[in-house]
Amino acid sequence: MRKKFTPLAFILATVVAPCNAQTESALDSMQHLQEVTISTTRIPELKSNAAATVTIIDNKQIEAMSKIAPDMSHLLGLLTPGMALSSNTTSSRAQSLRGRSALILIDGIPQSTPLRSTDRDIRTIDVSAIDHIEIVKGSTALYGNGAIGGLINIITKKNTTNRAIAGQTTLAGSTYNFFQQGKGQGYRINQQLYGKAGQFDYLISGTFGRTGSSVDGDGQFISPRYGLGDTYTTNTLVKLGYALSTKSRIELMYNFYRSLQDTKLIPSAGKYLQRPAIGVIGNRDPQAVDEGTRYNHNAYLKFTSRDIFKHTDLEAAIYGSSLYTVFDFRKANPAQPRWEETSGQSAVKDRKFGFRTQFTSHLTLSENAFAHLVYGYDYLFNKTAQPLVDGRLWMPWLRSNNHAPFVQMKATLWQWFNVKLGGRYDFINVSVPDYDVLRNKLSDPQVHVQGGSLHYNNLSFNVGLSYNKIREFQPFVAFSQGFSIFDLGRTLRAAKADVLSKISTEPVKTNNYEIGAYSQIGDWLQLNGSFFYTYSKLGSDLKIENGFWVVNRTPQKVYGIELSADAKILDNLKAGANLSWFEGKLKSASGEWDTYMSNISIPAAKLGMYVNYSPIKNTYLQLQYIHTGKRNRFTPNATGAYNEGEGIVNRINLLNFMAGMKLKAWDFSLAVSNLLNYTYYTPSSMLMARNAEYAHADGRNITLTATFKY
Template sequence: MVRPCPIPHALALACVTLGHAPVRAQEVPVAEVVVTATRTAKTVDRIPGAVTVVSQRDLETQYLLADDPSAALATYIPGYSPSRQKISSTGESLRGRTPLILLDGVPQSNPLRAGMREGFFADTAIIERIEVIAGASAMQGMGATGGIINYITKTPRQPGTTVAVHARAATGFRHDNLDWKTGLSVSHKSGAFDLFGYASVQRRGMAYDGSGRRIGIDALQGDTLDAGGHDVFLKLGRDIGEQRLQLTINRFIFRGELDYRTVPADFGRGIPTSSVPGRPPGNPARNDVRTASLDYRHASLLGGALAVQVFSQDFTALYGGSNTITFQDARLAPVGMLFDQSEINADKHGARITWVRQDLPVPGLEATLGFDYLRDRSGQRMALTNRTWVPTLDFTSTAPFVQLEYEAGPVTVRGGVRRESARLDVDPYTTLWSYGGVAVGGGKRSFDKAVKNIGAVWRFAPAWSAFVSSSEGFGLPDVGIVLRGVNRPGQSVDTLFELQPVITRSKEIGINWRGARGSAGASFYDSRSELGTVLRINAEGLGVLDRVPTTVRGWEVSTELRATATLSAFATYARTMGKTAASAGAPMDLALGARAQGPDKLVLGANWQPLPGTRLRLQATRLADRDINIGRMAGPISLEEHFRGYTLADMAATWDTRWGRFGLGIDNLTDRQYIGYYPQSVYLKDPLSYFAGRSRTYSASYTRSF
């Protein structure tokens, strides 16, 4: 039986019951509902697709080890690539493609100019759970070619008022590598009114590798080392009979401190990038994110349930300074002497409307109707010289959609279509001097595409189900990279072939078992883009976007077994196999590189509750060796990538007392010395970004409620 969508989770546009998710990532009954997947409320065995939910308790354990959202995704999501341990998410992907990141349904990703800094937009302490929908999807709008990652914020559940103090500290017991964060939360629920507020301050020191060297700071992209920030969050809700109104506001700032300079790697001696005390030039890199939304729900309108969301999101990312060749301009300074830094600004506002009704127009048939609107203005400028690197991209999208579901005994069939109608407006501009200082004519581009999905679930035995699905995702290439790289005179925005949309088609088949002693699931997927995108570095050191076909195939297995009520073990394995072509029309014989694809990944772990109110977790992640594109060249640049895999183990424990909840964690338990997956693998090695991973780090947390 379909459960109604619970009103307290406003801000999200729809709800579904958990599907294809390992139990170890939820610790909730099967009847628990989750948000976003298909914008309707469904039970677990009626969702044709891969849905994973990471619970609040699991997030608390992971954030005790590393206060890093991408590290949590890499641990709990089989197809998510390894974390960079930086503020930049370059090289992080979901099943070899880019996911759409949401906060309570509000888009945080910037697909028009993806600066790979969108992963740091809120304090982890406000997150109640993370919902991940793997595979191409159009249900939440543009950009979800790899799937959807929706961070759900906390909502008061119990009547009364609770004030809580939160504190976390982590260190490797060196003089300059203390991380600390402290926050205060207020949760109130009285009758029809509820409130959740949170404010925090954090400061992060340096980190050391397993050999005792300081880890290098990513001076250009920005870093989580030698940095700090704060967050202010407020959620207000009121129920009025069958209706609910909710307002959510979040302001997050994270910035560097500029206390350390980067020391280049010495590849000949095998020494990774490091840092020494000293102030680098320029202004500190920072993320400044403001998100607001107003949600209205009506549980019984015209025989169905209505959800309306109006939102805005303002995103600013200032990058570190450099005298890179890209920033040079002989008209301003001798080549090699001009120092500058860039800043991305992306402002969005929009609305989402969803209406769901059962038995329309025939018994057993459920219809979901909706309409989405988005206005996105993004651009990138040189912050010190006020030059235009990427002109303002004025993007407007409207998208009506319909989704139908019909159930016949043990079989549920779902299908729908979404019509994406979009327009991109760009004024005339001139590229940077390093690209030739080319005058580019402005113009308008229109995109109109119907993207479809269809799937079925067959419940063929008690506790067993199988699913098959086919879905499409709509996206655009990184318009900013395309436009800033125009180097031929006479070009205009309305004629550039490189701006053709990216349509990704995914097919998946899977089987699931959920019993009293645990759960298991396996799936195989095939994702194709006939006109995909691959970012490559040319001989001049400039990033160019090639429009070539891409194919990603892979399989995932996840399982959890509960030996007793207090002891359980879990495991996930994911293999991703991406291919592309060297150029349009060439054979599909190039493997996707580290920028787009992670290595084979195995995660093993166990949870033990030795006493009531206590929890002990031991987990290990194994990344397999990867050697690709041997002997392949792109002009004078070798495309070979080599990765020597490694295994990392972690341990965390929490226990509840009458004085509050205490936590202890050890990250990199064996103090392994290693170079991270992305810097080790990427074919173009940069001595300023050849980063080692963190050494053994001890952390402690404390939460006290009043």
């Protein structure tokens, strides 16, 4: 039975604070609201000077969320204005940033796979390895291919002590509302060691965890299709640094991530708008293998030097990554055949190697005018394929070489007026081999595609102005461009033409306009608001055709607002709120903007609120509230069913709660997600309008965590 949102939740919601506020865990860390310095803009600067809307998810927030919902897609969905809630699955297809895809980075290493999207790039690292996350909204010219919705740079942890050895051990156990069938329990173990000896510093972190079977608010097993239940996760982070001198440093980072589902449940399809898809105990098909990310390796070797030349710093890095992720098993379906009418299970394999060289020159023009000039060169080699587990290739191995010189300048005049201007020129060559399209039906004509090379040359630039003389009103305006080879492999695997040159493979280019302001009122209140508008001549989302997702090439525009507030009400009480709303339209053949973009890209409005309170020293309480709006703008098709991506999305109201206490070196906490045990369908399951994916979200989940630091 569907549970109603009680009046108690509304009363609590009126006093809770924003998802992007600083999450503090004790009285001594709640004394003031601080300005935050970001580095993802390639020039370290205060967030309010960036001439863009920036969200910082700091270490305190990540620690708190790891106790409530230790999954990256949940964390970003709950804490990032402009991003939809998690689908509660391994897929992040409906989790766009301001209606478009974002470029996901780990310490600057691209996780996105533009040659063939995995929709898994958000879930490529465990929260235990993360120090903080920097999210720059809007298309950007700073990093090139893929950043048409913005950048999400995940910064890994590093040593923070001068002691030779220090560390912490964390143990956590969770249960779904004390579920009695023995399948709702999970656990997590994290061990960290870090320290410094002379010029050498290090950090080693290892995490292993397993979730129980996912259970909804009615005590029913949730369908395991793409599910996060019965999943074991392993993450290892190693970071080693050595100071060559007082000005130069070399650093090595390696991170390994694995997340695989191992369940005794099999999915039982639901009925859209009638009943949910559930999990039932049974035997899976003998051809099926565990789905999930079998491995994601990331590593870099970085050299930094201050004043390598006069007034000039250098950062140079080589990096590499290797990803293998397996999707769900599909039983042969005569009504909707694929893979030559056989059962199968597809995967994506991705390999990257690259290097970055960046110089930063500091220029003093006069006593009241100075500038920072960043310039350099990026190179990325990428190869990607989409094989089936049985060895057949659904998409052949594609190889790309991306060369990109760039320059970014920030000038400060009169110490309060900032001008930013930058550009990047990408040269991308993609090599496509001769290949045979894997037919859906054996009776379909065989298409043999003559391969070749695709060449993309693109100039992107950005300009921004910000004014910071008056702390209470710090406005900015900005224009930025972005481009993306949007899921090229999806287009190639469904080719109808026999020659590569006849296939539409143009990149998506976006123009992003934004106006906004930051405000600091005393030391107790921070405000931020912005309006944005983005246009693309070619579309950057997906549409359904004959049961398969294909790239929608219709012109698009997206526009919306973001508002946020953080307040220190008392020395031991912080609160605030954030709101994001945006809309997307398609241009029809008549030239009018009279068609809505799919719900996949344009989620309903989202309101986030929360409160942090420390009633006595070394104790903390946190209450978080999330509300999403309703979307019902599409009509059923001729058969009476909704097209995929156009389903009815109902409102959602959620409460999460956490309480804890610090006792010397110990930290004990109790966290409850979905406090009221609210039964609801996930936004993505509603909008997809698929019987197999029409699933409930998790019910009440209780987690006990103990951390010992030494």
